[in-house]
Amino acid sequence: MFKSTLLNALQAGAQQLQHYFNGNFKITNKEGINNLVTEADHASEKAIIEVIQSAHPDHFILSEETGEIKTNSEFKWIIDPIDGTVNFANGIPLCCVSIGLEKEGQMILGGVYNPFMNELFFAQKGYGAYLNEKKLSVSEKSEVIKSCLVTGFPYTYLDSPNGPIQVFEKLIRQGIPVRRLGSAAIDLCWVAAGRFDGFYEHKLQAWDSAAGFLMVEEAGGKITDFEGNYYSPYQPHILATNGKIHDELMAYVKGEK
Numbered sequence: 001m002f003k004s005t006l007l008n009a010l011q012a013g014a015q016q017l018q019h020y021f022n023g024n025f026k027i028t029n030k031e032g033i034n035n036l037v038t039e040a041d042h043a044s045e046k047a048i049i050e051v052i053q054s055a056h057p058d059h060f061i062l063s064e065e066t067g068e069i070k071t072n073s074e075f076k077w078i079i080d081p082i083d084g085t086v087n088f089a090n091g092i093p094l095c096c097v098s099i100g101l102e103k104e105g106q107m108i109l110g111g112v113y114n115p116f117m118n119e120l121f122f123a124q125k126g127y128g129a130y131l132n133e134k135k136l137s138v139s140e141k142s143e144v145i146k147s148c149l150v151t152g153f154p155y156t157y158l159d160s161p162n163g164p165i166q167v168f169e170k171l172i173r174q175g176i177p178v179r180r181l182g183s184a185a186i187d188l189c190w191v192a193a194g195r196f197d198g199f200y201e202h203k204l205q206a207w208d209s210a211a212g213f214l215m216v217e218e219a220g221g222k223i224t225d226f227e228g229n230y231y232s233p234y235q236p237h238i239l240a241t242n243g244k245i246h247d248e249l250m251a252y253v254k255g256e257k
Helices: 002-020 039-055 085-089 164-173 184-192 206-218 246-254
Strands: 027-029 036-038 060-063 067-069 075-083 096-103 106-114 119-124 128-131 149-151 198-201 222-224 238-241
Touching: 002 039, 002 075, 002 096, 002 106, 002 119, 036 039, 036 085, 039 060, 039 075, 039 096, 060 206, 075 085, 075 184, 075 206, 096 184, 096 206, 106 184, 106 206, 119 184, 119 206, 128 206, 149 164, 149 184, 164 246, 184 198, 184 206, 184 238, 198 246, 206 222, 206 238, 222 246, 238 246
Parallel strands: 060 075, 149 198
Antiparallel strands: 027 036, 060 067, 075 096, 096 106, 106 119, 119 128, 198 238, 222 238
């Protein structure tokens, strides 16, 4: 029942992305430079919430643009109507709809859908992660120097020792490829799919990672904060890897290498 709601909600949001993509739509700016929100974000969010509330009117909802729709339910839907809004606004098809379902504080379902690449990622806790019905598994790389990594740079963050730019510089100065796609949800799904060996980011919100982190776990990867603690999407730091390079990459991120 929950899976069908999730898939229907992903499809409803994606239809709005396809409708507005490369068209004329209103764009506004949130806090910081180039922290965009578009007419399509709102349309996608509205369509997603309508699907969820139609099926489960008593469920809690946390969504990027609307915020919290609070209830006393043990179930919480965590929604990013467009992850990769800057890409979307510039006609770059690296963007997606991302939805996670949490039960009593534990993520149990996740879906990430990029309709422009026809890639639908789905994970259910304890049952694996899939891309268009194909089961996923993380890569087998065992050294950071031989890995292909991905990261993102927050639009607003306090300068701090060993911040995003410093970690990025350390890695690329060693010749380690580090990509920046502009969508944390896609980054995480591509780690799950073995396309990337690791992902780190210094400042994410719950809707950025809720679905994607379950994808990595269910594909056999490892997710922690920067200190190696159990990952919660309600704190800002994320380190997601195939597990084999996790400790070594963590040392870079913590400034120990």
